[in-house]
Amino acid sequence: MSQYQAPLNDIYFNLFSVWQLDRYWQQQPQLSEQLEIDTARAILEEAAKICEQQIAPYAAAADKRGAQLQDGTVSLPEHYYTAYQSLAEGGWTGLSGDAEYGGMGMPKALSMMVDEMLCSADIAFSLYPGLTAGACVALLQHADDATKALYLPKMYSGEWSGTMCLTEAHAGSDLGIMRTTAKPNTDDSYAISGSKIFITAGEHDLTSNIIHLVLAKLPDAPAGSRGISLFLVPKYLPADNAEPGERNKVTVGSIEHKMGINGSATCVLNFDDATGYLIGEPNRGLACMFTMMNYERLSMGSQGLGAAERAYQNAVSYAKERLQGRISEKDANKAEPIIGHADVRRMLLNIKAMNEAGRTFATWVASLLDKAKYDNCPVSAQRANLLTPIAKAFMTDQGFDACVTAQQVFGGHGYIKEWGMEQLVRDVRIAQIYEGTNGIQAADFMLRKVAADKGDALISLLNEISAEIAEVPQAGSVLLAEYINELQQLTGELLAQDFRAQSANACDYLAAVSYVLYGYMWYKNLCALDSAEVSDSFKHAKHITAAYYFARVLPKAKGLFAVLSEDTAGIDSLSPDYF
Amino acid sequence: MSQYQAPLNDIYFNLFSVWQLDRYWQQQPQLSEQLEIDTARAILEEAAKICEQQIAPYAAAADKRGAQLQDGTVSLPEHYYTAYQSLAEGGWTGLSGDAEYGGMGMPKALSMMVDEMLCSADIAFSLYPGLTAGACVALLQHADDATKALYLPKMYSGEWSGTMCLTEAHAGSDLGIMRTTAKPNTDDSYAISGSKIFITAGEHDLTSNIIHLVLAKLPDAPAGSRGISLFLVPKYLPADNAEPGERNKVTVGSIEHKMGINGSATCVLNFDDATGYLIGEPNRGLACMFTMMNYERLSMGSQGLGAAERAYQNAVSYAKERLQGRISEKDANKAEPIIGHADVRRMLLNIKAMNEAGRTFATWVASLLDKAKYDNCPVSAQRANLLTPIAKAFMTDQGFDACVTAQQVFGGHGYIKEWGMEQLVRDVRIAQIYEGTNGIQAADFMLRKVAADKGDALISLLNEISAEIAEVPQAGSVLLAEYINELQQLTGELLAQDFRAQSANACDYLAAVSYVLYGYMWYKNLCALDSAEVSDSFKHAKHITAAYYFARVLPKAKGLFAVLSEDTAGIDSLSPDYF
Structure with a gap:
């Protein structure tokens, strides 16, 4: 496998040219002092070094060795310990953490770039800091001050890590039927009992404590998802000196044997009257957890992009070296070299066009999250909400496809473990499933984000884009405008459908919207090229790849449009026995 | 994982109703005596039993244990030995073998159904009888009588097995640059030297001898692919009593560690002056090997279909049992049960619609191969040639997609090994790669099968179909006719393109043609329903699934049409350094 090189040029181009976030950052009082453009570059370069040198080269070894359960604890691949140490020492584990509690207070648009690099290096490894960061977001927003002061500094510093404990064996997408209970103790704590499965980083010895965020039901809880509360359950109860004290009654039952991300300890956790502390309001746990989930969902997109970027680099390198025909x-x-073959070029250009649009898209969503946070801007928040399911579902679907296509470039060698391509396929596959399957994302998008507000958020976005590309057209803008028109018309038709038809159309609709928005991403790339300080070859490649996207990728949306224009009545015509 | 049940009803429907092959078989002097419809059913039912009971339940164990190399030989999962024994004793290993040499002389359309069942049960296992059958086809067609008399009976009986040794480390799709040499010995044999990789079933102790068919170059061979000859290299040289005698100088160097099909011994084989016998004419080896490859390519399609059928059965079973939402x-x-959710139904119907069309398609291709053989019919042979790359590429691409989609139905459980879904994804992935990558298949289709004869074979087929559906229309026929028209027009445009543009368009074009032909398959299914002796529920499900195909699957071709209508100039605009 080729050496991973973080795509810093494209990252800088996205941050500073396409979205001009350096200017935005300078306008923020919370950020302006510390976040000069040079600081941002330095942060990204250092992160790139850790990913390139300490993590990426050993991903195959981590896959082979995996996480191993023995005597109630889980040991990890050896280099995970040193790499994690490096991350913690450099402040990466608290990169986007709140400065008041010891975090670096960096914007999401920056930390997301680090996420991508970590995922290119090793998705399984990236989950340890990733889950911790997500747990911190939930705590920061919903915990009381004392809890925040006790836990956040330890978690930002990387001393302690975090998890999210949602799923039970019988309750996955449907959390409302969960059975884990929380009974009030005589003090302000609760006794948590139940069994959770699929708990990423649920048990390990990478950190001296693990802070579980657990969903459970209070004794008097209403039925269904409105009766779920959120609890903080530390592996070790903090002692008076804030160091890990008494062992809490949460134990690992087993670790799962999975298709991939073998370095990640995916645990069954058993809570047996474990001590937990309520976070946020009773019965509002799902809303609190979704604070974390939304953060995670963009990170899932980064997993898709990160794996696809590495797969692309490997495939290009192989295609230049492999002599055949x-x-x-x-x-x-x-x-x-097979890079001369038209079909190999087709595969590589497909990946390149999707990856670069995906990076621009992720930066966009992250910047909207930042604007929602720093400017308290409701439009940005609404738009981030609208685009989050796309970032999760489309970026991971495309990430998987990219890894499969890149594997195909290798021919038979792609199927052999030593080349690393099959691991990328196995690893990235999970991103389409966890944190809400991509089917759930599509339903969220279609039903809640589009249909529930009668399409306002999406239509107003599409109108803005139409106006923008009409005012300053670029190559491909005429075609893009046609696709936007067709999408708007189709959206009107879908809005008139009933819940059942919309549900049946959700997945294809999410993809159709995504192709069009990726077209807009290429438009934004082209717009930024004139004034960007980039090399001629960089500009040349962008022009070619944009043209490729408009001619050879965007038209795939026509197939989705055609499917969505057809009747869905058949979806309910077959009784379960006839399948 | 659910119990695999061979889809005998749909198999019978395809053989006896859609393609009415029982009537055709009765007209064949070579077949009529032995192949009554009841005989065919009995053969398929017995094969189903072996697959369902002796192979399918242990596929996960075979994956876990894998093939293991020790002391120069490879041992296999334990149940492979007994299952192979059952196959051999029942005559399955010689099912399609020539009766003159001890084969059962059954038509391809029948043996292909057994292939599908074996692949549903365990693709890795299926390769041992599969490669042997392929090797026998090549020997039957190209070897001299003495060689056939010596080897074929042993191979048909399952006592000996076969391989095909093409790939070298530096020579995969491009066999012309291979380095393995064949030097004439003083007798009529040759000394074969070189190293071959990716040799399926290259070494094992399942059979008492292994007959390698090896491509190598004679000393005076012309350059490139016109200088390759085919040699038979037995692991043990047959003694005078035809039993395995002296050990030949072919040894296993290592076995590959792969993404999947772990029960298959994928070997590096080293030939060190090994004794080989020329098969066919000198320097005509590639043509001889392609006899075998074409046979194998339809079997590859069966791998895609077989895995997809099992994935579908598992997903349906899970969707009926899993309670969520x-x-x-x-x-x-x-x-x-999640089978009530529209998006789950969408996933299941997508798979069902593709699988059943795929089975009809494979039966069609097999019947054309049979007609080419028994009737010596050049039109059938040409049509089989035209459709073979589709059977290989489209059926395996769709098979992979089906397994990934079925895995998605399982949510998080789909990623866990114990449910078996991830194994299906890993196993079937190879079918898109080996026996000529799907990119090679697309090039073969576009350049050799369509462009080289100016589209005659394809256009005449499409014209026939148009006439047929106009004469006896079925539900969806109007839409299908439109797609055929659009495809014909597009084909005309592609025929006018240069080699480079055609190469860039090949993959999408193959898929576009395939979607249309699968529409024709659904048409054929509908036509057969009226007179078929099938249950009302079977008919009902066929009508619903056909309607689903026309409304929700066929329109995907619109996206491909749109891509193919665009310029491909960009494909060559980016220099390798800019990727």
Whole structure:
């Protein structure tokens, strides 16, 4: 496998040219002192070094060794300990953490770039700091001051890590039927009992304590998802000196044997009257957890993009070195690099066009989250909400496809473990499933984000884009405008449908919208090129790839439009027995 | 994982109603005596039993244990030995073998159904009889009588097995640059030297001898692919009594660690002056091997279909049992089977619609191969040639997608090994790669099968179909006719393109043609329903699924049409350094 190189040039281009976030950052009182453009570059360069040198080269070894359960604790691949130490020492574990509690207070748009690099290096490893960061977001927003003061500094510093404990064996997408209970103790704590499965980083010895955020039901809880509360359950109860004290009654039952991300300890956790503390209001746990979930969902997109970026780099490197076949009729015994073959170029350009649009898209969503936070801007918040399911579902679907396509470039070697391509496919596959399956994301998008507000958020966004590309057209803008028109018309038709038809259309609709918005991302890339301080070759490649996207990728949306224009009545015509 | 049940009803429907092959078989002097419809059913039922009971339940164990190399030989999962024994004793290993040499002489359309069942049960296992059958086809067609008499009976009986040794480390799709040499010995044999990789079933102790078919170059061979000859290299040289004698100088160097099909011994084989016998004419080895490859390519399609069928059965079973969420607003603490959810139905119907069309398609191709053989019919042979790359590429691409989609139905459980879904994804992935990657198949289809004869074979087929559906229309026929028209027009445009543009369009074009032909398959299913002796529920499900295909699957071709209508100039605009 080739050496991973963080795509810093494209990252800088997105941050500073496409979305001009350096200017935005300078306008923020919370950020302006510390976040000069050079600081941002330095942060990203250092993160890149850790990913490139300490994590990426050992991802295959981590996959092979995996997480291992023995005597009630889980040990991890050896280099995870040193790499995690490096991350913690450099402040990366608290990169986006609140400065009041010891975090670095960096914007999401920046930390998201680090997420991507970590995921390129090793998705399984990235989950340890990733889950911790997510747990911190939930605590920061919903915990009381004392709890925040006790836990957040330890978690930002990387001393302690975090988890989210939602799923039970019988309750996955449907959390309302969960059975884990929380009974009030005589003090202000609760006794948590139940069994949770699929708990990422649920048990390990990477950190001296693990802070579980657990969903459970109070004795008098209403039925269903409105009766779920959120509890903080530390592995070790903090002693008076804030160091890990008494062992809490949460134990690991087993670890799952999975298709991939083998370095990640995916645990069954058993809570047996474990001591927990209520976070937020009673019965509002799902809303609190969704604070974390929304944060995580963009990070899922980064998993798709990160894996796809690494897969792309490997495939390009292989395609340049592998000699096979002749492009023109020359010496029959002499082969040429396969990157000359049209079909190999097609595969690579497909990946490249999707990856770069995906990076621009993720930066967009992250910047909207930042604007919602720093400017308290409701439009940005609404737009981030609208785009989050796309970031999760489309970016992971495309990430998976990209890894499969890149594996295909390797021919038979792609199927052999030593080349690393099959691991990328196995690892990234989970991102389409966890944190809400992509089907759940599509339903969220179609039903809650589009239908529930009668399409206002989406239509107003599409109108803005139409106006923008009409005012300053770029290559491909005429075509893009046509697709936007068609999408708007189709959206009107879907809005008139009943819940059942909308549910049946959700997945294809999410993809159709995504292709169009990725077209807008390429438009934004083109707009930024004129004034960007980038090399001519960078500009040239962007122009070519944009043209490729408009000619050879965007038209795929026509198939989705055609599907969505057809009747869905058949979806309910077959009784379960006839399947 | 649910118990695998061979889809015998749909198999019978395809053989006896859709393609009415029982009538055709009765007209064949070579077949009529032995192949009554009841005989065919009995053969398929017995094969189903072996697959269902002796192979399918242990596929996960075979994956876990894998093939293991020790002391120069490879041992296999324990039940492979007994299952193989059952296959051999029942005559399955020689099912399609020539009766003159001890085979059962059954038509391809029948043996292909057994292939599908074996692949549903365990793709890795299926390769041992599969490669042997392929090797026998090549020997039957190209070896001299003495060689056939010596080897074929042993191979048909399952005592000996076969391999095909093509790939070298530096020579995969481009066999012309291979380095393995064949030097004439003083007798009629040759000394074969070189190293071959990715040799399926290259070494094992399942059979008492292994017959390698090896491509190598004679000393005076012309350069490139026109200088390759085919040699038979037995692991043990047959003694005078035809039993395995002296050990030949072919040894296993290592076995590959792969993404899946772990029960298959994928070997590096080293030939060190191994004794080989020329098969066919000198320097015509590639043509001889392609006899085998074409046979194998339809079998690859069966791998895609077989895995997809099993994935579908598992997903349906899970979707009926898994309780999650409510379809209507009822008790918030009570969940309903997820098969009620529109998006789950969408996933299942997508798979079902593709699988059943795929089975009809594979039966069609097999019947064309049979007609080419028994009737010596050039039109059938040409049509089989035209459709073979589709059977290989589209059926395996769809098979992979089906397994991924079925895995998605399981949510998080789909990612856990014990449910078996991730194994299906890992196993079937290879079918898109080996026996000529799907990119190679697309090039073969676009350039050799369509462009080289100016589209005659395809256009005449499409014209026939148009006439047929116009004469006896069925539900969906109007839409299908439109798609055929659009495809014909598009084909005309592609025929006018240069080699480079055609190469860039090949993959999408193959898929576009396939969607249309699958529409024709659903048409054929509908046509057969009226007179078929099938249950009302079978008919009902076919009508619903056909309608689903026309409304929700076929329109995907619109996206491909749109891509293919666009310029491909960009494909060559980016220099390798800019990727």
